[in-house]
Amino acid sequence: MPQTPRAPHAYQSGTLARIVDGLRYGGGIGQWSWLAHRLSGLGILFFLIVHITDTFFVVFAPDWYDHTVAIYGGVWFDGHYYWPLRWAFRVAELGLIASVVFHAINGVGVILYDLWPKGSLYRKPILWTVQVAFWGIMLVTTPIVLYPLRKAPDQPAASRPAPPPAGVASVVPGR
Amino acid sequence: MLSQAELIDPQARTLTVRIKRYNPEVDEKPHWEEYKVEADGHDRVLDVIQKVKWEQDDTLSLRRSCAHGVCGSDAMRINGSNGLACKILVKNLRSDTLTLEPILGLPVLKDLIVDMKPFFDHYKSVMPFLVNDEQPPTAERLQSPAERARFDESTKCILCACCTTACPPFWGDRKYVGPAAIVNAHRFIFDSRDRGAAERLEILNDAEGVWRCRTVFNCTSACPRDIKVTQTISEVKRLLMTGNIDLDTAPSVVIGN
Numbered sequence: 001m002p003q004t005p006r007a008p009h010a011y012q013s014g015t016l017a018r019i020v021d022g023l024r025y026g027g028g029i030g031q032w033s034w035l036a037h038r039l040s041g042l043g044i045l046f047f048l049i050v051h052i053t054d055t056f057f058v059v060f061a062p063d064w065y066d067h068t069v070a071i072y073g074g075v076w077f078d079g080h081y082y083w084p085l086r087w088a089f090r091v092a093e094l095g096l097i098a099s100v101v102f103h104a105i106n107g108v109g110v111i112l113y114d115l116w117p118k119g120s121l122y123r124k125p126i127l128w129t130v131q132v133a134f135w136g137i138m139l140v141t142t143p144i145v146l147y148p149l150r151k152a153p154d155q156p157a158a159s160r161p162a163p164p165p166a167g168v169a170s171v172v173p174g175r
Numbered sequence: 176m177l178s179q180a181e182l183i184d185p186q187a188r189t190l191t192v193r194i195k196r197y198n199p200e201v202d203e204k205p206h207w208e209e210y211k212v213e214a215d216g217h218d219r220v221l222d223v224i225q226k227v228k229w230e231q232d233d234t235l236s237l238r239r240s241c242a243h244g245v246c247g248s249d250a251m252r253i254n255g256s257n258g259l260a261c262k263i264l265v266k267n268l269r270s271d272t273l274t275l276e277p278i279l280g281l282p283v284l285k286d287l288i289v290d291m292k293p294f295f296d297h298y299k300s301v302m303p304f305l306v307n308d309e310q311p312p313t314a315e316r317l318q319s320p321a322e323r324a325r326f327d328e329s330t331k332c333i334l335c336a337c338c339t340t341a342c343p344p345f346w347g348d349r350k351y352v353g354p355a356a357i358v359n360a361h362r363f364i365f366d367s368r369d370r371g372a373a374e375r376l377e378i379l380n381d382a383e384g385v386w387r388c389r390t391v392f393n394c395t396s397a398c399p400r401d402i403k404v405t406q407t408i409s410e411v412k413r414l415l416m417t418g419n420i421d422l423d424t425a426p427s428v429v430i431g432n
Binding site: 010025035038 | 197200255256279283343346347391396410412413
C-alpha cells in the first residue's frame with residue numbers, strides 16, 4: 001500500500017495546547033454540557049472519597065470523626081470558630097449539590113440520546129430542558145443552603161469539639 | 176442591465192483574516208498572522224483565503240480541489256468551528272474578523288494542511304466496502320426503496336474529517352476510530368446487500384469503537400453535509416445492545432423524524 005509522504009517536522013500539538021484549542025472550539029451549549037457532565041462526575045467522585053474516609057473514622061477513631069465534622073462547621077483544630085472555613089465548606093456543599101443535580105439531569109439526557117431511537121434528533125430541546133430544570137432547582141436550593149451563613153452557629157464554637165483523650169490528641173495535627 | 180447601486184454589493188466588507196501559520200522547515204510551532212481582505216458578501220471563505228494567497232502572501236498553503244463542497248478537501252476551523260471554506264459565505268460571518276486554523280487533532284504539515292493519514296487509517300479499519308461472498312446475481316443486487324433509505328444518511332459522507340476533528344474524545348484519544356469511520360461503517364452495516372455487519376460490529380464494539388462516543392454532538396453540528404452523525408453512531412450502539420439489525424422496520428423510525 002503506497003504511503004503518503006510525510007513532512008519532516010509535522011506539528012503535533014501537545015496535551016495542554018489541545019485542551020486550550022479544544023475549549024476554544026465553537027461547540028456551544030452541547031460541548032459545555034458534556035464538559036460540565038465530566039467535571040461534575042469527577043467532583044462527585046472526589047466527594048465520595050472524602051465522605052467514605054470521614055465516615056470510616058467513626059469506627060477507626062471516633063474523635064477524629066468529631067474533629068472532621070467540626071471542621072466542616074468552621075471549627076479548626078484549635079477549637080476556635082473561623083467563618084471563612086465554614087463559608088468555604090458551605091459553598092463547596094452547594095457545589096456538590098449543583099454537581100449531583102446537573103449530573104443526574106444531564107445523565108437522563110445522555111441516556112435518551114443513547115437508548116431512545118429518536119433521542120439524538122431531539123438534542124436541542126433536551127439540552128434546554130436540562131438547563132431549565134438545573135437552574136430551576138438551583139435557584140430554590142442556593143438560598144436554602146446559604147441562608148444559615150448569615151450568622152455564626154448557635155452553640156458556642158469554643159466548646160466544640162470536646163477535648164480528646166490524651167492518646168488520640170498526639171495523632172491529630174495542630175494539637 | 177444592473178444599475179450602479181446594484182453593482183456595489185451592500186454586504187461588501189473589509190475582513191481581518193487571522194490565519195494560524197506553520198512552516199515545518201522554520202517554525203517550532205504555529206503562530207498567527209493577520210491580513211486585510213476586501214470581500215464581497217457573496218464571496219466564500221475560500222475566495223478570501225485565495226485572495227490572501229494570490230495577492231498578498233503566496234507562501235500560504237491549503238488544500239482545495241473542487242471548491243464546491245463535494246470533494247471535502249478544504250475542511251478547516253473557521254471562527255472556532257469546523258467547516259468547509261467553500262461552503263461558508265462572507266455575508267454569513269458574524270464579525271469582521273475571520274479566524275482560520277487547521278482542524279484539531281491531526282498533525283499539521285503546513286499552515287492549513289494536516290496529515291490525513293491517521294484519519295484514513297481509522298476509516299480503513301472498519302472495512303468501508305461491500306462484503307458479500309454469495310453467488311452474485313446475473314443483474315444487480317436488488318433492494319427496496321425502504322432498504323435503500325435505511326442507510327441513506329450515511330451515504331452522504333465526503334470524508335472531509337470535519338466531524339472527527341470536532342470530536343473532544345478524538346482530541347484526547349487518537350486511537351478512537353472517530354465519527355467519520357463509524358458513519359461509513361453504518362453505511363454498510365445497515366445495507367441489506369452487505370454480509371459483513373458482524374465483523375464490523377466486532378471492530379466497533381470496543382472502548383476505542385462506538386463506546387468512546389460521549390454524545391457531545393460537535394460532529395453533527397460540524398458536518399457540512401448535514402449528516403446526523405450522532406444519530407448514526409447511536410444506531411450502531413443500539414444495534415450492539417439489542418443485537419437486532421432491523422433492516423426493514425427501522426426506516427420509519429429514522430426517517431419519520
